[in-house]
Amino acid sequence: MNTLLHKQRIKSIILFIFEILIVSGLFVASALFELDYYFLIAIGLCLAIICFNTIFYWFSSRTIENLKLRTELKSADVIGTDIQEAYNFGKIGLAVTDGNKNVIWINEFLTDMDFDVVDCKIDEISPDLLKLSSSDYEEETVKIIYKKHNYEVKFIESANLYIFKDITDYESIFNYSKNQAPVVGYILFDNFQDVSSAKKETSFNDLTSASRKLVTEYLKKYKALTKRLRADMYMFICSMENYEEMQKDNFSIVDKVRDLEEDGFTLSVGIAYGFPDYTKLGELASNAIDVALSRGGDQSVIAPFSENMIFIGGKTESKASRNKVKIRTLSQSLITLMQHSSNVLVMGHIYADMDAIGAALGVKALADFAKVECKIIYDDQLVENKTRRALKTLYSTDEFKSMTIGFKAANEYINENTLVVAVDFNNPSQAMNKNIITEKTKLAVIDHHRRADNFFPSVLINGIDSSASSASELIAEYIAFNPSTIALNDKAATMMLAGILLDTNYYRNKTNIGTYEASTILKQHGANNEAADDFLKQDYEEYVLINRIMSNASTPFYGVLVCTADDEDIIDRTILAIAAREAVSIRGVNASFVIGRSSEKSIRISARSDGTVNCQFLMEKLNGGGHFNAAASEFQNETITSVYEKLIHILDEYLQDARKTTNSK
Template sequence: MNKLIKRYQISAIIFSIVELLSIGVVVLCYFFLQEFKYYLWIGLGFALLMIIFQYIFYLFFSKKLSNLRRRTELKASDIIGNDVQEAYYFGQVGLMLTDDDDTILWANEFLVDRNIDFVDKKITDVFPSLRQFLLTQKDVDETTKVTFQNHIYEIKVIKETNLYMFKDVTEYETLFRYSSEQAPVIGYVMLDNYLDISSSVDEKKLGEMTMEIRKKITSYFADYQVMIRSVKEDTYMIVCTKKNFDELYADKFSIVDKVRAANPDGYTLSIGISYGFPDYSKLAELASNAIYVALSRGGDQVIVLPFSENMEFIGGKTEARATRNRVKIRSICQSLLTLINDHENVLIMGHTNADFDAIGACLGVQALCNHAGKESRIIFEDQFIENKVRRAVKSLFTSKEMSQMFVNFKGAHEFYNEKTLVVIVDCNNPDLYLYDKILDENSKITIIDHHRCSETLSNNVIFNFIDPAASSASELLAEFISYSHSKIELSEKYATMMLCGILLDTNYYRIKTSISTYDASSILKSYGADNEKADDFLKEDYEEYALKNKIMSNCITPYYGVLVCLSDDKDIVDPTMLALVAREAMMIRGVNACFVIGRVSETEVKISSRSDGTINCQFLLEKRKGGGHFTAAAALFNDKTVDEVKDDLLYVLNEYLDQARTND
């Protein structure tokens, strides 16, 4: 057929050339033989002759083409037999053949009856989505779906024979979509600061405020056809379908913002929600875990936890509010001491590239262990401890004291047994533990941290206290020691290191500072913490000062109020230096957030970030498996260059910066 069409095209071209030459001859004769009087009649006759000839030419080739098509157009029954053809009709299966150029040669009656009869057209023009599928198909059993005239077809391609098999899955897809839309979704809605508001507001105002908020919550969920029931004075349970949830998700759970906006000093709302499993009790358990994570991250946000999938964080645009009080701290400290007493020994660690706060908090835990009479060791591997911290520890403690306080990685394995309690401070993300290789599925882990809870919290955590409102882990441990039922001894050296941790994380009380921070510092001073030594430990060397200025001079401002500083990829920079540069940059007027990128080892590049509270650093760096808290966060990258990490950061800023701004 294709050969015949080509012959027709060639013949048409030759005939057109002959026509043009003939017209040219007539025109030349007209100019050179003007005395001849019958040109008009000859021209008309010639034109009529050409029209008749063209018509005959068209009829001849059309008839020949039609005859050829009738001879080559086989029915499916001629190819595969009547019985198989009936089976294809019953199963709603279509067949289509193409040539090597993807031009359709034949389609069976099932497709023709469905008006999918596009012989001589490219199949990729008829179904554009097939083009990408054909380029990326790897497995012969791989299929794709296309929609045509309100029908959904699943297509399987056998490339060796250019055969396309169409299966009508419209009914199945409709049922699947309906089933998915009606799948159960369960969640919990909690006024996460209900007790604090109740104790600080007079009864009349509290009643009015609570009634207003409850009305907002119930009417909001009712608008989306969500069943909501009160299970406690500060907690609701919600049940809905996946379709209702998708509508809530599209709205980004705006009730959280509405509750916050109702009163700046009033309630905030947290929501934990789960779906993707038919067992209601399992979904309720997952939703309970999600609401716990939301509260651990400071509340005022939504945590979505689909079954067997990763958590998704929505909101969390405000700083966590302090919710600690002496009674709560005393209760938590007593629980921690009970756990310590129930174990043979205690192994303590911070995060990788441990700073003053991590080591200071470790020393605070060790003081609790000494009080309980339990042997304890802090994991201290020189190459994974910041330079300033190493110098400070070695200047404060003798070699003998250090041997009784610290162990390296090898010593940690010798110290650890099945009855060991592992306490991790200043970190809750397993990817950032100083030495995660010592942990196994039977490890008993306790976490004390001030960073927002990560979605990858270890499964075998038996106790944790995570308070994002605290300035530092050292602040939390200072409160534990002070408010314990019994007096706990804390040496001046331990207190000085813990004070260093507070000074570092608050940048000398400039950020993340609350009344509790000053109280914790006062507690440490009462134990003999040395301000001058702490300040001296945190001072920069001249080389560090020069390097800091060098990094700050190499910066870009990709967005208004956002500064990105870059270290030379050839320089290995202490992680503390990156944090110092970020803090210094925040002293510049007009800078809302700063991200500093530098190489911290031969294989690792780190981003350290700080903000003034108008941009959520943690939200941004969580997109790259980082963590931290609202105004200070970090992320670590393996086997990448500084420029590659910069490009990755710019992509994250482009995609998520607007969501991370709190003043939108």
């Protein structure tokens, strides 16, 4: 406002001087020369204009002064003469701008807070203030920092008025509370018993001492209160501020302990925060440890209260650590639970494959041994084509109907004492019949995939083992290592063997001693190799389609092959998996990603690796999941092109993190 008055005065003075000079010149000219009557009239008009400008300048100045006075008195009219005291008590500042966002007035509170901004653009205080006048900005206020003070600002457009509220004290209290919020965590030596059995006592004690020293020094560095609960577990409590420092360090203690010695200890870390109750945080942290172990260990799992879990690490493939005692215990527990149930329902994942159906048949054999009625939930449209053909080849219509049950009948069949066994999946959203499982359902889970963040609410038996090649392998071990002799017919054994062949790509991927032992067990029960192999053979149409998909390939990154199908083609997810498997078998390809439309509204990415790239880590970034070297993700209402772009973005950002380092092999 002061600038506007100043500019107007300067312009008026210049114009006044210019006009005086013109009139003076005319008078001089009239004195030196004889001029006619009309020239004298012109001089008179000039004098009249000068008088008019003088009056106009006086009137305009008075108008602006009155406007300035009215602006300053707006708040006073509402609150009264003690407005400044009210402003200071409430820490409220006011700033008025003109149409060009120039500050033309501020109240005394802002002046006292060193807001030297009159005649400046409002965005010189903070660029974020312009958001308030933008139609795209949905919030009513914006928070800014100016000269080490925090302000919450609101804009009243009709008056061009910015209202500043000093919230420095509130922000300080909030930040202090946030920084001092409790964090509870557990650190577990997840292969303590295995290392103890494999090493001599002296070398084991030396390794244990060195590892414990690393853990305690690491926690001490971040000012955590630490207590060793048992030989292989520590509990710690720290503040949120210290936890954030650990997170910036990426929980390097996991790598430090792993790198101490080849075939030495690996750590799992479970942490919880976001709730004031230490007991609740302890439960969440304990659950996070369970998730880390079910995903293969050697990683950190963060469980913020009421938020999705965060996974850090887990770049190495799960090592086989199963022992016969544990398997025998799980098998016997499952049979005991069956015997205390009225009936059993077995269910695989949506679009069930050979492994899901094979594992379900194995569970039925366990239920038959327990002398409990058992049905396999089945929908012809939700089973992949080869599996459907294999079942029709192995079983007669009457046999098939006697062991399966549809969705509608299953809803009538189930009761409060029914045991539901989920095989080959651990994410509720992947269930063939989602309505069967509720919080009150008696549930057992047997799966070989790493545990997902979205897990079942309540599980009586958790048979997740991510080091296994397949769910059929796990069930074969349950049957073989149970103290009792459990019968398994040759048809079920053949289907289970086909499941193992499918998931290992004929023993090329994710195999261990247990895989071959399970195959031997199934052969002893009459599994037919030739039939299992025949079930997995490609049709001619499938062969042509796979080659067409692979012909449309690109290599956006070194060692990575991305293949895309035509957007118009609807392709079975099994075909996408086979294409990805074929692509990764090419020399020099470390990871392959095949994108195709699996239904009218769904597009799927099937990912495979040769063991040097963590496919699960990448697919989880796209809300998918799976194994270390075999994973997938699905999208709704997208195009092949848009999904391809999302994949490329994730690869660009996380591919290096997903590659196995030399130290982690």
